[in-house]
Amino acid sequence: MTTAQTRPLLVELVTEELPPKALNTLGKAFAQGIHAVLEKHHLLADGNVTTDYATPRRLAVHLSHVLVQAPEQSFTEKLMPAKVGLTPDGQATPALVKKLESKGLGHLQPADLVSESDGKQDYLYAKGTAPGASLAESLQEALEAAIAGLPIPKVMRYQLDDGVTSVKFVRPAHHLLALHGTDVVPVATLGLTADRISNGHRFMGQATLSIQSADTWVQQLADEGRVIASFDDRRNAIAAQLASQAQALGGTIGTGPEVDALLDEVTALVEHPTVYAGQFDPKFLDVPAECLILTMRLNQKYFPLFEPATGKLTHRFLIVSNMQVNDPRHIVEGNERVVRPRLADAQFFFDTDRKATLESRVDSLANRVYHNKLGSQRERIERVRAIARHIAGCLGGNEAHADRAALLAKADLNSNMVGEFPELQGIVGAYYATADNEPVEVVTAIGEQYRIRLDAAVTAATLTSTILFIAERAETLVGIWGIGLVPSGERDPYGLRRAALGIISAFEQLAAGDYLGPGKPNQLSLRDLLDFTASTFGAHPLDAGTVNDVAGFIYERYRNQLGADHDRNVVDAVLELSPPLHEVQARVAACGTFAQMPEAQSLAAANKRITNLLKKADAVPETIDASRLSEPAEQALAAKIDQVSPKAQQQFAQGDFAGALSTLSETREAVDQFFADVMVMADDPAVRANRLALLGQLGRLMNQVADISRLAQ
Helix, strand or coil: CCHHHEEEEEEEEEECCCCHHHHHHHHHHHHHHHHHHHHHCCCECCCCCEEEEEECCEEEEEEEEEECECCCEEEEEEEEEHHHHECCCCCECHHHHHHHHHCCCCCCCHHHCEEEECCCCEEEEEEEEECCCEHHHHHHHHHHHHHHCCCCCCCEEEECCCCCCEEEECCCEEEEEEEECCEECCCEECCEECECEEECCCCCCCCEEECCCCCCHHHHHHHCCCCCCCHHHHHHHHHHHHHHHHHHCCCECCCCHHHHHHHHHHHCCCCCCEEEEEECCHHHHHCCHHHHHHHHHHHCCCEEEECCCCCCEEEEEEEEECCCCCCCHHHHHHHHHHHHHHHHHHHHHHHHHCCCCHHHHHHHHHHCEEECCCEEHHHHHHHHHHHHHHHHHHHCCCHHHHHHHHHHCCHHHHCHHHHHCHHHCCHHHHHHHHHCCCCHHHHHHHHCCCCCCCCCCCCCCCHHHHHHHHHHHHHHHHHHHHCCCCCECCECCCCHHHHHHHHHHHHHHHHHCCCCCCCCCCCCCHHHHHHHHHHCCCCCCCCCCHHHHHHHHHHHHHHHHHHCCCCHHHHHHHHCCCCCHHHHHHHHHHHHHHHCCCCHHHHHHHHHHHHHHHHHCCCCCCCCCHHHCCCHHHHHHHHHHHHHHHHHHHHHHCCCHHHHHHHHHHHHHHHHHHHHHCCCCCCCHHHHHHHHHHHHHHHHHHCCCCCHHHHCC
């Protein structure tokens, strides 16, 4: 295909300011929508590169190799059975005529059609070539499809200049540009007709630009319009300027998802970014750093600076401006004036809150409704306290600390600071608990209660935190589920899925910290936890079956989580037994290893057969009568079970699940020989019962770690 047959295509939609948090997604979706339709119509030549662009006031796409007209396309249309479409003398029936017209093939005669058998009967087909699609028609379709497919957060309706027509879009659109090479493509949308006009920066560039060609648009926007069209280029430029300014000031902007999210957001707010440095009065550093950071990032879109060595917040911050000026004093001073009252408010809230202790705020939570079917936050606190004490007792933790942490955990909800910054729940409470001289373990528990999951082994210093973490999530799961608010589809307003995964992570980390495992007294189990939690609701009735349903829900969450990293059959084999949560990971690992052993498939198949036989039996004796073992194969199997059972059971009790399964593999030969030589369902009832008892004992031995029948292919 020659270069003369293809030209670059640019489509740009200029609008009012688009939602910043959705801008990058909108830009990519717009480009993908245009690309998909043009590709469908075979208008994209080999080597085409599609590039998306997005600025606060535009969505655009550049396609490097686009045809004016697609090549002729061969087609095959299956029409109808020949006996329906043709009369006995070979003429078209009315049904065939109508079908051809509906397909745009009304010019074809029966002689132009092909009859082919589909294996059952002869069908009529229309075959041939059709002219390729034109760019103008296809781009119109592409524009409409791309706009309709945008993941718009909220659509607005606005009136066009004619004062009559109204359209719906994310923001009012002002210009549509469509250039194929240097030629305008005649398309229209949202009341706009395409031309070659674009808009530059509101203040720094030319208001109106006449774009020469699809390939000059980016450079003309940059040179004449002072607009950096590429979202990624603007983001990289901002990141480089931030790093340079921070280094010059001896600081760092930090790392993490919050910084990345803010960088994305400011990229979507500016068309020509320039970074300036500001500062605030160092006295505000007496306010919790999280409050100051949240104010600057969330409200002002500033990047606070931290000391590189310690991570401590400094009194400096960086501003991403949409203006590049020689003397930025007015910009910097203006931003400093704006942030000062916000920081002053935070300081006032902090100072005012500390005049009352956390404990003094607890009783007022009786006036704050948790849920109308579950009572107030104060009632919830008492439930969580009871659950926390119970967990502490099971784990050998400090019950007094667990109780105190649960009592104070929600006390900051009525503070001025949390009223202004809801995102700081728990964090603010930890500061106030420190000021009240609460034990360090209690302070830590309050500050970490809103974590999504636990990702480090539990230690003595974090045990109280873990206890509160589990207690809150258990109370949420049982209470909210118990009043019928079960997650459905994507809807989970009370975060029950997140709570379930949080509990799973806590059990895993308790095992990692050696608080759960073989030989530990008073172990905490999921069932015991849920049963006790349900008992704390007292006057607030829960639906029957809540505990069973919640337990199943948690195991199902675990199944989905493990399924991403492990063989699904292995996961199902382990979870079929609903084992203790803290053992699941070890059992899955052991079962995964066992599944790769040559003995695994044979034993899994045998286990499946044993299960089916035992299900059909009316009653199976618990013990074996050795005197009735007459066949050599059943005698050999009984002897092998007697040999390996003590060792396998000891390994299982010690948590050596891999060892237990390895020991089990030693029974393979005896099991295979048994099923080859022995008729289990013998005519003699006593012999039959004895053989079933032997299989029952074998089945229990096999299924200690997992239901290995699930491994059968």
